[in-house]
Amino acid sequence: MSSNKERAKKALNAMKLLGFSKKQATPVLKELLNIFNNNWEPIEDECYRALADAILDRQDNKQTPPSQQGNQAAHAHSEHDRQQYVSAIHDDRGEDDNETPLVKRPRMGTANFRAELQPFESGPQQPTVSTQGALSVSPQNSRGVTRSLTVVLQDAGCEYPLAVDDSFIVKEPKPEPQIDIAEINIGDHLTEPQVDIAEISVGDHLTDRDFLTGPDAIQLSDGSSEQTAGSGARGSMVKQAQSLGRSKQKAPLCKNGVGSMIQNTQETSFVEVDVASSANGEVKMSLKCSLESSNFSISMEEVFKMVEEKCLHSYKVLPPDFSIGKLMSEVCQSVVQLGTMHSEVNRDSGSLHNEVVAPFVKPIACEAAVDINDNVAGGSSVLDSSEPCLQNSLVAWDPEFAHCKQKTTHDTTDISKGEERVRIPIVNEFGSEKCPPSFYYVPRNLVFQNAYVNISIARIGDEDCCADCSGNCLSSLVPCGCARVTGGEFPYTPEGLLKTEFLDECTSVNHFPQEHHRFYCTVCPLERSKNKASPGPCKGHLMRKFIKECWSKCGCGMQCGNRVIQRGITCKLQVFFTREGKGWGVRTVEDLPKGSFVCEYVGEVLTSSELHERAIENARNGKHKHQVLLDAGWGSGVLRDEDALSLDGSFYGNVGRFINHRCYDANLVQIPVEVETPDHHYYHLAFFTNKKVEAFEELTWDYGIGFDDTEGPSKPFRCMCGSRYCRDPNNLRRMARAAAKRK
Numbered sequence: 001m002s003s004n005k006e007r008a009k010k011a012l013n014a015m016k017l018l019g020f021s022k023k024q025a026t027p028v029l030k031e032l033l034n035i036f037n038n039n040w041e042p043i044e045d046e047c048y049r050a051l052a053d054a055i056l057d058r059q060d061n062k063q064t065p066p067s068q069q070g071n072q073a074a075h076a077h078s079e080h081d082r083q084q085y086v087s088a089i090h091d092d093r094g095e096d097d098n099e100t101p102l103v104k105r106p107r108m109g110t111a112n113f114r115a116e117l118q119p120f121e122s123g124p125q126q127p128t129v130s131t132q133g134a135l136s137v138s139p140q141n142s143r144g145v146t147r148s149l150t151v152v153l154q155d156a157g158c159e160y161p162l163a164v165d166d167s168f169i170v171k172e173p174k175p176e177p178q179i180d181i182a183e184i185n186i187g188d189h190l191t192e193p194q195v196d197i198a199e200i201s202v203g204d205h206l207t208d209r210d211f212l213t214g215p216d217a218i219q220l221s222d223g224s225s226e227q228t229a230g231s232g233a234r235g236s237m238v239k240q241a242q243s244l245g246r247s248k249q250k251a252p253l254c255k256n257g258v259g260s261m262i263q264n265t266q267e268t269s270f271v272e273v274d275v276a277s278s279a280n281g282e283v284k285m286s287l288k289c290s291l292e293s294s295n296f297s298i299s300m301e302e303v304f305k306m307v308e309e310k311c312l313h314s315y316k317v318l319p320p321d322f323s324i325g326k327l328m329s330e331v332c333q334s335v336v337q338l339g340t341m342h343s344e345v346n347r348d349s350g351s352l353h354n355e356v357v358a359p360f361v362k363p364i365a366c367e368a369a370v371d372i373n374d375n376v377a378g379g380s381s382v383l384d385s386s387e388p389c390l391q392n393s394l395v396a397w398d399p400e401f402a403h404c405k406q407k408t409t410h411d412t413t414d415i416s417k418g419e420e421r422v423r424i425p426i427v428n429e430f431g432s433e434k435c436p437p438s439f440y441y442v443p444r445n446l447v448f449q450n451a452y453v454n455i456s457i458a459r460i461g462d463e464d465c466c467a468d469c470s471g472n473c474l475s476s477l478v479p480c481g482c483a484r485v486t487g488g489e490f491p492y493t494p495e496g497l498l499k500t501e502f503l504d505e506c507t508s509v510n511h512f513p514q515e516h517h518r519f520y521c522t523v524c525p526l527e528r529s530k531n532k533a534s535p536g537p538c539k540g541h542l543m544r545k546f547i548k549e550c551w552s553k554c555g556c557g558m559q560c561g562n563r564v565i566q567r568g569i570t571c572k573l574q575v576f577f578t579r580e581g582k583g584w585g586v587r588t589v590e591d592l593p594k595g596s597f598v599c600e601y602v603g604e605v606l607t608s609s610e611l612h613e614r615a616i617e618n619a620r621n622g623k624h625k626h627q628v629l630l631d632a633g634w635g636s637g638v639l640r641d642e643d644a645l646s647l648d649g650s651f652y653g654n655v656g657r658f659i660n661h662r663c664y665d666a667n668l669v670q671i672p673v674e675v676e677t678p679d680h681h682y683y684h685l686a687f688f689t690n691k692k693v694e695a696f697e698e699l700t701w702d703y704g705i706g707f708d709d710t711e712g713p714s715k716p717f718r719c720m721c722g723s724r725y726c727r728d729p730n731n732l733r734r735m736a737r738a739a740a741k742r743k
């Protein structure tokens with residue numbers, strides 16, 4: 001048996017390892033020996049637990065006012081007191097009394113020991129090997145989960161298992177009053193390169209003094225970093241800070257290169273930081289923050305991430321590549337686009353040169369306008385007019401689509417998604433819809449199913465091509481075979497414009513159809529496709545002028561002046577939302593001289609039966625489609641169903657499907673163009689300007705519809721073309737004019 005002196009030395013050493021000085025421990029030990037009648041066993045029990053507790057109690061009592069002090073030890077000289085004190089210690093062990101002895105209130109503040117945090121559920125506690133009195137904190141720290149803390153006092157030769165909860169050991173740093181964000185970075189001195197989260201970092205006000213007091217060493221369990229800290233609680237903070245320190249290093253910068261961190265190094269101030277920018281930095285979006293008395297930095301990436309999570313929470317489904325950062329950059333880019341557009345308008349109009357034009361205009365309700373047509377229109381999409389001039393006409397469009405409730409896949413910077421040689425942006429300054437309803441953008445016609453479009457070299461005879469030409473056919477002295485269709489003269493000028501004479505003739509066919517030759521079928525495929533018991537009489541098909549372009553069987557090159565429409569769109573167009581209630585429309589963003597090729601009307605090639613079937617289907621669904629008959633060349637005998645063709649741009653189409661109607665004085669004229677097929681059942685329908693068109697003027701063509709048509713399965717829209725020659729009897733302006741005349 002050791003002597004009292006040895007036992008006292010051991011006890012004081014044990015206390016020293018817990019951070020209690022000899023001066024603190026000696027009087028308490030004396031008191032306990034007194035209480036226990038110099039019996040060492042209850043003191044040595046459980047690795048001097050009674051002694052440690054008594055020291056802590058004494059410290060507690062010192063902190064309470066003298067009036068409230070109930071110095072148990074000092075008054076425990078009687079046997080009664082002694083019993084009470086001993087049982088008080090044991091009561092403190094709580095429900096686990098029979099198993100693991102517990103110390104309820106170990107103060108780790110100045111302790112110097114090694115400890116491991118483990119969840120209770122994690123099985124038997126592993127004995128731990130002490131190093132130099134270091135504290136190791138397990139990586140997980142889930143709040144509210146009670147963990148065991150094993151303290152090994154190697155010098156004392158025993159384990160000291162403590163049950164503590166997170167609130168005790170893992171004391172979270174007090175959040176700064178203005179910053180309601182969980183993660184805190186205590187600064188640059190803690191850096192580790194692996195954690196890829198970006199955080200709010202709090203700088204100088206949470207200094208080493210706050211966290212890292214004392215000389216005690218904290219060793220992180222992964223051993224990856226050695227920093228000093230004074231307590232277990234602080235250790236956990238250091239651990240957290242450590243990971244934040246790592247993250248800070250890896251915090252990604254915004255892709256567009258704008259500042260990605262909000263930083264405030266002053267006590268009370270506004271900080272302004274760029275958060276997004278257009279591609280070339282002309283437009284920037286910034287945030288103004290006034291988070292007082294903080295010295296902080298916030299990663300914008302983390303802010304975006306938080307907003308994205310909120311969006312996901314609210315909207316449930318988001319595209320996988322949804323990004324607030326991108327969205328903000330898109331806003332900046334759109335401002336650039338609109339700004340450019342407006343400044344071009346101003347420059348071209350010459351009136352507003354120095355005026356700063358707000359890029360956004362007060363929106364008007366677009367749905368009301370659409371509703372007007374919605375009410376008027378209805379039924380099938382096929383326009384079945386009794387007017388001969390309705391042949392080759394565009395049928396009613398789907399107003400339901402115009403509500404833009406469908407998910408759209410359009411790229412607002414280019415509706416053609418790169419399919420055209422030029423970008424065709426989508427712009428909406430007036431309505432709430434960002435994009436037109438979905439459809440597949442195709443730059444060329446596609447056969448749906450049964451249409452007979454036979455593109456073969458063999459079908460093109462020598463007389464229908466110019467195999468012997470080379471270079472540019474327009475510059476040859478004698479026009480080649482390809483000019484035969486146009487009376488031995490090419491329709492194009494060397495500048496690539498349609499010749500005025502040719503153009504005017506084509507326009508005149510539209511304006512005065514009754515003065516032009518018409519072909520009447522014996523049995524009209526259009527009538528036949530209606531599957532009536534006895535097909536109605538043919539209403540006549542206008543014989544239109546054709547353009548014949550050189551093609552692949554010709555010897556000339558792609559730059560030949562007689563190849564215009566096959567080179568595709570070259571002028572700058574925009575799909576925009578019309579303010580008059582016509583839905584989307586097309587405008588040019590540059591001046592176009594008379595005779596300029598604008599675009600083709602592209603869609604699926606349907607037979608008249610297929611067209612009719614779609615019409616019935618659409619009537620059933622109350623839908624209206626973008627369809628146009630190809631009937632310019634029906635004068636070549638009896639047409640089979642598969643030869644009587646139409647184009648439907650509803651599901652597959654190009655920018656042409658957005659061109660709105662204007663009665664008589666439209667600025668575009670539609671002209672049939674023969675390219676790869678010699679017969680005239682199938683042809684390209686190309687739009688050319690029939691007058692000079694100024695930048696930002698809407699492009700329109702005359703659909704050739706009769707608005708008083710009540711016979712057909714569908715009624716066309718109420719016309720809002722604004723033309724003084726508007727044919728629509730329901731046109732409000734026209735009615736107003738008529739009323740004024742009557743007065």
Ligand SMILES: C[S@@+](CC[C@H](N)C(=O)[O-])C[C@H]1O[C@@H](n2cnc3c(N)ncnc32)[C@H](O)[C@@H]1O
Pocket residue numbers: 373394395396397398399402436581582583584585624626657658659660661662717718719720721722
């Ligand atoms: C081929 S689409 C033209 C593009 C259409 N605006 C859109 O938003 O998709 C034809 C439809 O546009 C509308 N539209 C075209 N011209 C119009 C006009 N002059 N007045 C009113 N609506 C018109 C009609 O609803 C018509 O059925």
